[in-house]
Amino acid sequence: MRFFELLLPVRSVAMTKCKYRSIFSGPALTIASCLIQLILGYSFKNCIEVSLSHHSAFRCLNRYEQNIGAFVDDLPPTTTILNISYNNISKVPGFTFAQLQNLTHLQMDANNISEIDKDAFKNLHHLKSLNLSSNILPSLNPGIFENLYTLTELYMSDNKLRCLPPNIFNVSACLKTLIIRRNNFSCFSAVVESVKDLTHLTRLDLSYNKLQSLENSASLPSSLQVLYLSNNELVTLGCHPGFFSRISVLDLSNNSKISSEHFKGLNLSKMTYLRLRLTNVTVPELLNLSLSLNPAHVDFSGLNLGHKNNSMIRTVCRLLMNSLTEMQRMIIQQNDIRYLQRGLFFNCTNLTDSLDLSFNRLGRVGCLEFLEGQYRLQTITVEHNLLSELTSCKTPQFHRLTELSYRYNRILKVNAFAFAHTPCLKTLKLNINTIAFLDHEALRGLTQLTTLRLDNNLLTDLYNDSFFDLHSLETLNLRNNQISVIFKDTFQSLKRLNILDLGGNKINNFREGAFTGLESLANIYLDRNRLGKIEIQSFAKLSATLKVLDLQSNMIRYLTEQTTSPFTNLSKLEDLKLDAQQPYGITLVPGTLFSGLSSLKQLSLTNNHISSFRSHTFDDLSSLEYLTLDNSCVGVKPLPPGIFKNLQKLKILDAENMGIRSFxxxxxxxxxxxxxLQLNRNxxxxxxxxxxxxxxxxxxxxxxxxxxxxxxxxxxxxxxxxxxxxxxxxxxxxxxxxxxxxxxxxxxxxxxxxLDIGLYLFVSTSNVVFLLTILPLLYVKLYWKLKYSYYVFRSWFGEQWRRLRDEEEECEYDAFISYNSADEEWVVKELVPNLEGNAPSFRLCLHHRDFEPGRYIVDNIVSAVYRSRKTVCVVSQHFLRSEWCSLEIQLASYLLFHELRDVLVLVFLEHIPERQISAYHRMRKVMLKKTYLQWPGSDCADPAQAQELFWVQLRRALKSSNSRGQGDEEEREDQKTIEKESQVDQPQRDDGRNVLLL
The missing domain is CATH 3.80.10.10 (Ribonuclease Inhibitor)
Structure with missing residues (x-):
């Protein structure tokens, strides 16, 4: 399958401007160019698809766009029918429809098109119909139609065209219909020159132009059969004798200067209809001068046959009789005929089909006495005359007459047996008169009548015997009369009636038995009456046959939910209309109103003022296919859930302007x-x-x-x-x-x-990675500082801080001894006896002895540090591994570095390697700033002397001032004294630490 074929089934694809032009280098580039401009979404900027799901027919009306590209650029290439009428398009550029190569019908009428480029219709090889009517085209480019090989219909009426280029239709050999009426053509010869090669042209309309003569140097196409030249300015025909030899329909009406002489010698043998209305032609002269013309094919309308006491009509009839031609129909409209004499058409013995006497001034027709002898007629039309009364006729005469029309007259009264002379009538049209009186027996004898039109009259009453003989009647139209009541048995004889139209009357009720006898009634129209309530028995007699019930624009209202449905028995009803009830519309729809309508397919409730719908309102309408609720609600209301739950067959739902706020x-x-689904204007x-x-x-x-x-x-x-x-x-x-x-x-x-999930994920993951990177470093560098700050803050928060600071000033202890429990033996046996037992005696704070029971350990540690002048840290391997010992040295170092108080004394019980101490930066920082004491071990030359010096140095440290400057000076002097007194010579360490080894 080709790649482009894969695109066609995509229903929602709407293409922007995509031109298939020859300048493209190849089909691949063409397709690629289109694909770049694909727009997803099944919608069109200025058009509506009317073919629904076939993507072939589009309507683009009343959009008032000036650029035609705004209409066609997003249409799919499957488009075959396109209507762009009633807009403001002024120009059609080249290649406008290049992507719509499947177009078969194109309408662009009623725009303001004044210019069409030569290549506007390029590549429309399938176009069959083109409508450019009602524009302002002054001329046409000679090559405008050169690609329209299949064009069969061209409409260019109501423009400003003055001429057609000679070769404009050279390639449009298939053209059959050319309509160019209402333009400014004045030269018929130029028109003939343009169309002479159209071998399939059958219809040419040049009406309402400015042609003055039919003189020409070429011949019309041999295929031409219909030629309209009415409403021109013809003063002569001026054509050669065989010019109309192949024409079958010719209209020359409304050319007042055309006379009978102009037809002399013309070959009209193929003519089947010649219309010469409102010309200067005299019928007898025409028939005498044009021997090839069949008189039966002449339309005698508008030829003044009514003058001179109908003598012209008699003359025409004699000519027809002499021609021995069978006359199927005779049209004598607009002849100002005021009366018809008895036997007037007697000599027109060949009339077999119809006689049309419309648009005259006839005041009466009697019993059709003027047609004596014409008993083969089937249709008589006497419309748009001045008839005022139909008289009684007793004798049947016209047994073949099946249709009689007296429409558009002034008939006021129809007497008894008015149609007894036409007993075989099947269609009787008495509509659009002023009939106020219809005799009880006016329609007697019409036993074969199937259609009766009495609409648009002034009838007020119908009697139970008015239609007594109409046993075959199938359609009865009584619309727009003054009927107020339908009495019992009015239609009792109409057992075959299928359609009853009572719309537009004043009916306010039906008497019991009003519809008796209507055994076949399927459609009843009761719209625009005054019905206030429909009872369940109203249509009981019609339950087996009724399919259409029109109750629009009545006065139906319901005031309570407790209403029995009047449609319960209408199980066959398919179409129900309840639109626009007067004066305020239906305000309450009872939940059971539509009960029993299981076959209903169409329901219309437009233009009412329903306060709300119940969720079960349409539950019984399981067969419904079309539902219109336009303008049916008052205010802004939501549709209740489940309101359409049983309408699985519904195909069209119109809910326009219902005030729907949400659903x-x-x-x-x-x-x-x-x-x-129509939800517009909600x-x-x-x-x-x-x-x-x-x-x-x-x-x-x-x-x-x-x-x-x-x-x-x-x-x-x-x-x-x-x-x-x-x-x-x-x-x-x-x-x-x-x-x-x-x-x-x-x-x-x-x-x-x-949310930009990617951005948020990046930010969050980058922060997590950063935290995972920095937390170990913070743990190593700031763990104890943060922990100390936390403990200090907690003490402060518990209102302990001030109390601890006060206790610090009192210095209850000389020293707080920080040690690990593993070194407790040395503290108890060596440290305590030497500092508390010998003079000078020091007051020491030991955690196992002096910490307050029941108090937080942290609070005890903080209190001990601040209530002691010095803090002695007994450092060993066990000390370094103790969390509490680390806290104690942290507190003491805080006082040393941040409060500038010399409170910290380090005593090393054993040698600690440099690499191990470096992990404890706080301790290492203290060791770099201050001299610390090392407990002499057994490896010394004289351990007793070394230990004695150790205790002397420790006592000096405990006695020293806490002031930082003074303490440093005293420490330096003591250091010098000890070095002098010491018997052991110890060099300074390479790492620069001040250490005193005893």
């Missing part, structure tokens, strides 16, 4: 067969597109003139309308945002409505 997916949830500001997704067969959706807000709540609807490939959204690109008149619904900015 849920449960409203339309069960409409599985719905294919057309009050919806937001719609959940899931509603439409649950309508599997929906193909047409009208949301025009609804105030859909351009807000985030409608972002999903916008996305759906732009991407759905199934539902046509009518004029989507013309839907404006109510908040911003210059913004369109289909492209309002929705970026703010969606």
């Amino acid at each position: 849920s997916e449960h409203v339309f949830g069960n409409l599985t067969s719905l294919h057309k 009050a919806m500001t937001k719609i959940n597109p899931a509603v439409f997704e649950k309508l599997p067969n929906l193909t047409y959706l009208d949301l025009r003139n609804t105030p859909l807000s351009c807000i985030c709540k409608n972002s999903e609807l916008q996305n759906w309308t732009n991407t759905n490939q199934r539902v046509q959204i009518v004029y989507l690109y013309s839907m404006r945002c109510p908040e911003l008149s210059n913004s369109s619904f289909h492209n309002f900015d929705t970026k703010v409505c969606y």
